[in-house]
Amino acid sequence: MTADYQQAREALGVRLKQLRINAPGGRLTGEQLAKRAGWAQSKISRLERGQQTATAEDLESFAKGCGQPEAADELKEMLRGVESRVRPWRRQLAGGHRAVQNAHNVEHENASLFRGWEPAMIMGILQTPDYAKAIFTRYSELQRSPRDADAAVRARIKRQDALYNPAKRFHLLMWEGALRTLICPPSVLISQLDRLHGAVGMDTVELGIIPHSASLKIPPATGFWVYDDQRVVVETWHAELWIDDTPSVQTYLRTWNTLRESAVYGADAHHLINAARRALTAR
Structure with missing residues (x-):
């Protein structure tokens, strides 16, 4: 895995964490968001730490779970930046x-x-x-x-x-x-x-x-x-x-x-x- 790819993946993870922390109804825990998305809590952690590459569907679910569905387009644009390096x-x-x-x-x-x-x-x-x-x-x-x-x-x-x-x-x-x-x-x-x-x-x-x-x-x-x-x-x-x-x-x-x-x-x-x-x- 190239360093620039991992850096881009980590940057996406940081943005995901910001959305969760700044959820409109108040800060969400990883457990709360995982329950909304129907995921294991470990998936939230891997995505936010840049240890797993999200799919476009993952990003839509994440944004929706955080009460910010409008952020999905921004997240998918960041994902395209990640995938421009590893396809x-x-x-x-x-x-x-x-x-x-x-x-x-x-x-x-x-x-x-x-x-x-x-x-x-x-x-x-x-x-x-x-x-x-x-x-x-x-x-x-x-x-x-x-x-x-x-x-x-x-x-x-x-x-x-x-x-x-x-x-x-x-x-x-x-x-x-x-x-x-x-x-x-x-x-x-x-x-x-x-x-x-x-x-x-x-x-x-x-x-x-x-x-x-x-x-x-x-x-x-x-x-x-x-x-x-x-x-x-x-x-x-x-x-x-x-x-x-x-x-x-x-x-x-x-x-x-x-x-x-x-x-x-x-x-x-x-x-x-x-x-x-x-x-x-x-x-």
Whole structure:
């Protein structure tokens, strides 16, 4: 959990406590408010201490229980500030993957320099439709979200128009394992590797691959994107982190630069892609 996210959650908790203390009919105890809301008293405590992230429904119940239903809009605005930093998948994917892809498309339209690191799969900006569909299908199963893989694929593929925009630059790093992960049928991965092979020579793309045999200064951990060296997006199993405080962004830039020292490019990158393809055809 990032420090700025926790600070925002604690600030929301402070505001909740103010509403309870300043209830129109007189100060409410946590027990009294919990009874009105139909909650356990411990929930009141967790919300006010910033130990639990409220839902919009929680905030409406809290404001109503305090006799100040008009405060719900203010509270929900504060919640949006919290969620601008940590966006749980269970909420983002309530309507499927397409909406998430469209949100990323907006970010791509507004940025010109992209740095990306991916240790486990081919980056979305370089995915073929069949490969992307396999990814979305697997994640829908994991997150138990609506299955809209075809619509999500169309949104993701639309983003790839940016690869042909001379005003944009993509500096991408991948772990060799991403070339070999069978998250899809072998035939789909073969076509994906052919697509990746062609991306190595694109004017707007600098694609580096870190071989399994490379010496590393840091572990090849979680994937992330950096937009214009000002915002970072990190995907975890439970949420997507949007990070824009300068110290954290600088940490990710240092991480990216450190990983880059172990990457190979051009003909050497082609060699790794071809080796992964040969391994599949030999199966």
